Amino acid sequence: MSGLTTLATSLSALIGRSVVAADGRRLGYVRELLVDPSVTGNCVAYLALAAPATVTAHMLPVVSILDVVPSSKEPLLLRSGAGSSELNLPERVVFLEKDLLDQQIIDVHGHKVVRVNDVDLVWEASHGQADLWSLRIAEVEVGIRGAVRRLLKGLPRSTVETIAHRFQARVIPWEFVDLIDRDPSRRVRLKVEQDRLSHMHPSDIADILEELGPAERDAVFTSLNEELAAEALEEVDPKLQKALIESMDSERAAGIVEEMDPGAAADLLSELSDERSEAILGEMDPEERQEVEDLLEFPGDWAAGRMTTDFVQVSATADVATAIEALRAFEGDTENVTEIYLVDEQNRLKGIVALANILLASSHTPLANVADSRLVSCALDASGKQVAELFDKYNLRSLPVLEEDHQIAGVIHAEHVIALLRAER
Template sequence: MYRPEKTFYLADLIGTTVTDASGATVGRVVDFTFLVGGKFPKINQAVVQAAGRAEKHVVPRERFQTFGTDGYVLAAPLREMPRLLDCPEQFLARSIWDKQIIDTSDIRVVRVNDLEIAEVRGDWYLIAIDVGVQGLLRRLGFDRWICPLFERLRWPVRHEVIAWDLVQSFPTGFSPLKLAVPSNKVKDMHPADLADILEDLSVQEGISLIQTLDDETAAETLAEADAETQAQIISSLPPHEASDILEEMEPDEAVDILQDLDDRKAAEILSHMEPSEASDVRELLKHDENTAGGLMSTGYATIYEEFTVADAFKHLRLVAVDLEIIYYLYVIDHNNRLKGVVSIRDLLVADPTTPISGIMDKDLVFVSPETPQEEVASLISKYNLMGLPVLNSEGVMLGVVTIDDVMELLLENMPRMWKRRALSS
């Protein structure tokens, strides 16, 4: 876009008098329509309310003799212009006021208080949104005296605008408007940032955001969100969509969400999941959420005790793609009983021909599925473990509680000040 010749705000234009060629008042400007599809939407028509009547007309720019901050003078009678009611597909500028949108620059949800407009080579474009207090005061008509007053008191009202091309709309957020803003601005965000945004939205807006993402990104985003947001979103989605997202999660993460839903809803979502995925989740749901069984993940890497180091690496390359985190390789026999543990570091420094049985740690630290979560956390902390295996009474491996699961547990119960220090250290 070329350098703007003028910039002004929508709030300053609303209510401006419209006259005919003789100077007689025929109405007032109550809104503008704009075209979508370009980087900056182009304003192409004014919405004029007839003087003394509720009727509104849509007037193209070319039907004005004068159009702009110098005044609005019609070149043709207002009654000849189409009524707004007869033009339902128009995108109205005022419909954006008070909408929540994503600022993809600062990763936050903001509310639109006003719109900044630029005149470029005679055309008008929406170039930015005003999300600051000044924009709200402008709309209320208070900015002309409150802002100078605050300046004199040395409490300036901050001017806060966001360029239009840094804004991402929700698919239904401007209903019926769908802005032509690149959706990859949102899709390229880190799931943790998306989760922060998700927690600031209403449930319906959150659903709209989640539905713009692919299943894998949606799953990663929900996994980062707080438990209340997770439950609200998943319970509000159609069951088949909810199941698709949960299938992309680690089974223990899916279980955490399903445990916060009512039994009927959880069962309905499970019925839409792939049998193999549902089976893993149902197995974990048998355990109390405050025990090792409720914390553990069924995604871990195992090898047989007769493997060599070279065999272990070959096997690891095959299974690693399906595992989110690999801290250790768990050595089992052919009855799935745990025999030892090998760290990735030990593998890296060992000779490829070395038998796994020669380097594995046989002094096992483990828990049962019924072990309370506090004891699990204590053992991981005491022995500086990255993962703690969960075994049944026969020594068969059922899952692993990782340090990530315990960190979440510790942070949930940590005073806010300590939590901030832990996260920043």
Template structure:
């Protein structure tokens, strides 16, 4: 038989509540509530009381509500001195007034109060966290606490629409190195978020919280997120990481974005990171670092799909399957002749409709647009606007294809000018 909800209460209302024994003798006042982490997350591990002898803790099932609005201990012997081993989150100390990540809403919010419920079954009387209040209602409760009776405060609070986050969508950032629970974020939930949403969250956090969240990400997710944040924030996020860790992240980035990032770092640090990178990725980034960042080559990526001009559709599909870059960035396949001379481009939609044995050259556009590597970013933006481009191949002075400029790079450049 599942427990039944006997009553709901806010943390603000509970704090300071007198706790007595069965004879009415005062044993202490409620100072905080300890909540379990890990598999038992959300379950109240114990009520923290301020007593004459110091802070003590008692399991919530050893406490019951009284008609007078106080709390009563079932067994005073269950009240023991608090020994903080770092396995709890304390709602008042660690949560109220702190910024948290709302995974469901993909944003950072500030906690104003916490909602709990008493769960009754037989003689047991358990307390459980249900949701976090991030709206005006919680703020009002705290403002008027001690000034008005609890019942009157609730009459005012109920006039405001609650703005809450269910506890299962709350991830608490704890950055105090003295505590074992430094970060309680389920990686899978962060990894499922779009990199731009993660970037927005990082920008809204304090430096210490930002560092804790970023270091919890694996290299691939960290790389995708890093590409979405402001260059100054990129540098800040990498400050506490060693060169080997940074190299692992940079290797997962688009080569163009990686080159832009390394260009923002001190030359000595940039060289040290390049030394830690795998030879193939290092060569790609080093080649891009040689270009003027204000040119087309400085905005391009070297990750694109190409086949020989004599290839078949089946060959092109295989090249797509073997592509290690971001598949969402591919809008066309480029045809290259001898010495990587650009011969044409085939849109993916046209490729999908063709027979496997067809030659890709037959499907290619009669004219293929390209730009020189030293083309200015202003001229590059004008080309994208004039021809409504999604991507534009970049060629060197010999006509050899060296990279591709994606539309999002041009959009980022235009935003910077506004």
């Protein structure tokens, strides 16, 4: 006879359930479910039993169970000759209740942090070997349904399931949960695969980092590559930026800071102690370090303290083809490039060309012919309020920041102004 017998259950339904030997002796009740990742990460290997008359916990292999009557009121019956032994934990054992319930994990698909309320389990046995049961972990409950199960624990299972199933299931398949022992206090987290993270917007990652506790947050942030970590870091609250950078060594921090917008990098380093800032700068490549150090010389409330030195400029006598080549060679954040700046031989600003005008013109068209006839700029020492007023008045996408001789020192993008206004709320 072939086939598979399956019975659905849950962690909340098994905790507290009685266990009896084949001769009818009550051995105790289920206190924990143990997973041994060295054997299999998707099945419960042992049940930890506790008896009212003793403080010593005992460990029972799941294969010792003969009968798994679905009713939570009925005890689990052991095979003849099977019994429990004094608890002797495997090296990397994971406790499902202690290490997983109420812990925060990341829902990669939902781009948010969720809390584990229950774990769905499945008893499985092949026909012909009905006395050899396995207990497979199916999914993690992160919605109200799991919370209701735990709240109504102790009532008849049928009653609990009837009420619980009135609520929509919110689950994460167990294959997305990673068992780790990097941090003994947080052995279970969601497996965040790099290909999924690479498709998430940095703002979504930032939201997740802000919701996680310190241990989980550091584990997730250190798993990001430097480019993605830099993009996410620019989106989080300045206090959290500081905490994340201070939690890592200077070499790793320098690699991330190098990938950041120079203005954002300067803002971050200005919040650190001089000693820590110098240590990170010392690990950076000379060119990126010089850009950031130049920006650190300006007060944070000046326009110069909020600008970026990553922008595209070409000669005022250049044509559209030259502008396109400059765009292709640009190594900064292309998402922020909305305009190209025209300068003379002394690097003085002479014109601004919107990308749309470049795309619509022929390659030999002089850029001066498609440049905006009106130039809006600000001085190095312009205040945040003055900058915001200029963006609002002229509906700007970006604002060049000029030195006294009208040389272009940097550019402020609309996102910098939005961040400024949010910080002042």
